[in-house]
Amino acid sequence: RIAYVNGAYVPHADAAIHIEDRGYQFADGVYEVCEIRHGFIVDLTRHLDRLGRSLSELRIDWPMSRAALTHVIREVVRRNRVRNGLFYMQVTRGVARRDHVFPAKDTAPTIVVTAKRTDTAAIARKGAEGISAITVPENRWDRVDIKSVGLLPNVLARQKAKEEGAQEAIFVDPDGTVKEGAATNVWIVDRDGVLRTRPADHGILRGITRTTLMDVARPLGIKIEERAFSVDEMLAAREVFITAATSICFPVVSIDGKPIGNGHPGSIAQNIREAFFDVAE
Numbered sequence: 001r002i003a004y005v006n007g008a009y010v011p012h013a014d015a016a017i018h019i020e021d022r023g024y025q026f027a028d029g030v031y032e033v034c035e036i037r038h039g040f041i042v043d044l045t046r047h048l049d050r051l052g053r054s055l056s057e058l059r060i061d062w063p064m065s066r067a068a069l070t071h072v073i074r075e076v077v078r079r080n081r082v083r084n085g086l087f088y089m090q091v092t093r094g095v096a097r098r099d100h101v102f103p104a105k106d107t108a109p110t111i112v113v114t115a116k117r118t119d120t121a122a123i124a125r126k127g128a129e130g131i132s133a134i135t136v137p138e139n140r141w142d143r144v145d146i147k148s149v150g151l152l153p154n155v156l157a158r159q160k161a162k163e164e165g166a167q168e169a170i171f172v173d174p175d176g177t178v179k180e181g182a183a184t185n186v187w188i189v190d191r192d193g194v195l196r197t198r199p200a201d202h203g204i205l206r207g208i209t210r211t212t213l214m215d216v217a218r219p220l221g222i223k224i225e226e227r228a229f230s231v232d233e234m235l236a237a238r239e240v241f242i243t244a245a246t247s248i249c250f251p252v253v254s255i256d257g258k259p260i261g262n263g264h265p266g267s268i269a270q271n272i273r274e275a276f277f278d279v280a281e
């Protein structure tokens, strides 16, 4: 495997970052994960737009022009011969002697781009069979709309899910409002058949898959509302599913050990999943 690190394509095993990189010391950086399907990068424009937004919110410079970065991404995907998989890119504020305040203006951001194949059969199986989730109290900061590499609450939540035999953890506010998964956005089909997801305020990441799902679902005649819902509404929903670049759309068939609907993937989640793959064909 080949990785791109600060201007060079290097074997993955030799790729390295300085010990005083601010990403390493302060999680002072942002990232994107994008799907590669049949050799195409899905929604690259939207991912680059979001990267730019995350960078500007944290006042980190672009590591290179958007056009140059696009070229690097395509080159990494090509050199790794990934037809179906994911690419990862991370930009940090760069290397400087440890000090909380921003380093000197001429400090170059660190950029890393990698690509890997994914187990498409395993993803398809989860898409068809559904997954289970747990709920966890929201304990993240109030700017999770920025796709920062500071993911400790997400890591601990996913680990807790795993230890409880589930695949995703869903963050819930103290008032019982559902936020999002540890690495996914959450959707319900409510009792009226309306597809609902929480508005993309500062309290969740505006998922690219979330945005694209809205494009995909509308022609199917599905009514969509960006309106928050409670844990009780989620448990009583006809369907629950999660979306992310890594999974596209996974039905959630049980939450905190309780079945959702009849305990099997719902038809809306499945129709949307199929429609997604049609779009990319």
Ligand code: PDD
Residues within 6 Å of the ligand: 033, 180, 181, 182, 183, 184, 185, 204, 205, 206, 207, 208, 209, 210, 243, 244, 245, 246
């Ligand atoms: N995570 N919410 C959170 C907290 C996320 O980390 C992600 C994605 C999403 C979905 O965003 P998108 O549809 O753009 O992938 C929502 C990536 C995949 C990750 O950290 O691996």
